[in-house]
Amino acid sequence: MIKVALIGATGYTGRELIRRLLRHREVEIRHLSAITEKEEPISSIFPSLSSNLILRSTMRVEEVAECEVVFLCLPHKVSMEYVPSLLDFGNRVIDLSADFRLKDPSVYEEWYGERHAAFILLKESVYGLPELYRREIKEANLIANPGCYPTSCLLGLAPLIKNRLIDLTSIVIDAKSGVSGAGRNPSLPTHFPEANEGCKAYSLFTHRHIPEIEQELSGIAGERVAVTFVPHLVPMDCGMLSTIYLRLQKETDLIGLYKDFYNGEPFIRIMNEPPVTKDTTGTNLCLIHPKSEGKRAVILSAIDNLIKGASGQAVQNMNIMFSFPETEGLL
Ligand SMILES: NC(=O)c1ccc[n+]([C@@H]2O[C@H](COP(=O)([O-])OP(=O)(O)OC[C@H]3O[C@@H](n4cnc5c(N)ncnc54)[C@H](OP(=O)(O)O)[C@@H]3O)[C@@H](O)[C@H]2O)c1
Structure with missing residues (x-):
């Protein structure tokens, strides 16, 4: 104890x-x-x-x-x-x-x-x-x-970057967060009538999670990695979905690769279908769905921003x- x-x-x-x-x-x-x-x-x-x-x-x-x-x-x-x-x-x-x-x-x-x-x-x-x-x-x-955005993005990207499977200049991240991501103290953007029933992008090229994501991806890759990262505020209490677009170096069985990479991890689930943020609510899970068509790939990574x-x-x-x-x- x-x-x-x-x-x-x-x-x-x-x-x-x-x-x-x-x-x-x-x-x-x-x-x-x-x-x-x-x-x-x-x-x-x-x-x-x-x-x-x-x-x-x-x-x-x-x-x-x-x-x-x-x-x-x-x-x-x-x-x-x-x-x-x-x-x-x-x-x-x-x-x-x-x-x-x-x-x-x-x-x-x-x-x-x-x-x-x-x-x-x-x-x-x-x-x-x-x-x-x-x-x-x-x-x-x-x-x-x-950070919450970095957690979802890094878990979504690590298997591909470790295995040197992507064009490192091609990463675009479209990420969405529930309003609790901004903490409990009220502010105008998180005020109910401002945030409810709408979806808003914010902090383009200036979000403070960008250097954190790039630092960690660069560490895994062994070379400088830059990403285009666009966060959005969506009207839900909690939950985060990062949709990551990239180009593969070669056609790859992504589900197999991700399952191998995260084998034995208690909180990572590789999904055959796109995850729903609600399925992570209150859990420490990260639900990842990687999908490709030829060399084009999309990785979906969902967490509860307050938990995982x-x-x-x-x-x-x-x-x-x-x-x-x-x-x-x-x-
Ligand atoms: N929310 C998320 O999804 C999330 C995810 C990952 C990381 N984080 C990080 O985790 C940290 C906490 O986030 P949060 O969402 O819990 O924020 P929060 O809801 O705003 O809570 C912040 C806490 O810190 C206290 N506090 C503020 N200034 C203080 C000071 N000078 N000395 C002592 N206590 C002080 C606040 O007290 P009062 O209530 O009296 O102000 C409150 O208890 C932040 O750094 C945030 O960036 C948050």
Whole structure:
């Protein structure tokens, strides 16, 4: 049994993480906090959580220091203020924000508009995508939990890029996300009358997940890979579907290739038909349907942005780090 702390507990990823940690047989939640005026049971904030654990209004050092692992469900730029001292306490950290995903501090500065406050730690952070980095995750003290769009895109593309089967200049990603992807704090684009009954593309060529996707694809390919990535907001609470268009180097049996590549992976399902986002809701699954006609190919990759795209993947990473069964708390 390990003790865990969660900071940023009043957001959507916090809620889904608590839900999974409460049913995890190897974990005791020792500390929950967020910026809040009132200390109250977490079930008062999220009635669907059956727990009387008290939400602290600030981080309690004495509670956090005795935890084996701390989850940060905080906005980017906030996480990097916490991580150095948590590592000094001896905590292992799983950060759900983007702060430790990009390896090059100048790329972070370019895309996030600020110098990285703990850039020295970028070298030691491990990108927490278990299907690609399971061995490194096991030993890591600092996990950069991947973004939701990158998770769906990288899982959709990795088998082809590892096997050098595609024209690397041909990748176009049309991705759609539910509104919870923007977090719980309201904003005009996520306001119900703005988002409901419509579908909107946003952040063309400027979305901050572009450098993350390109960094990871380039790492797999061993050469620079650039993608055309167009995210869309669609009127659903959660769910994400990435439709990836590309050209193959040669005609290939994609279903066979993907089944071999992900053989034994507990959360990847290779589908014979296009996946539906609803089938991933509340699960840590990534449903992938690869299809080709000659050298033209389309890969469909569906996840729940809050689960495989965030909190479920964070629990999967913790399970790997502490040698728990990888599916514990996630089925
Ligand atoms: N939503 C997704 O689908 C998704 C997927 C992958 C990764 N992520 C990443 O995961 C992180 C959390 O996302 P989310 O969707 O859960 O966001 P959220 O719903 O906006 O929640 C953010 C949490 O952080 C707290 N917080 C904000 N500023 C703080 C500060 N200075 N100190 C302490 N706590 C602070 C908030 O408290 P208040 O409620 O008091 O503001 C809230 O508890 C973000 O970095 C996000 O990019 C999100």
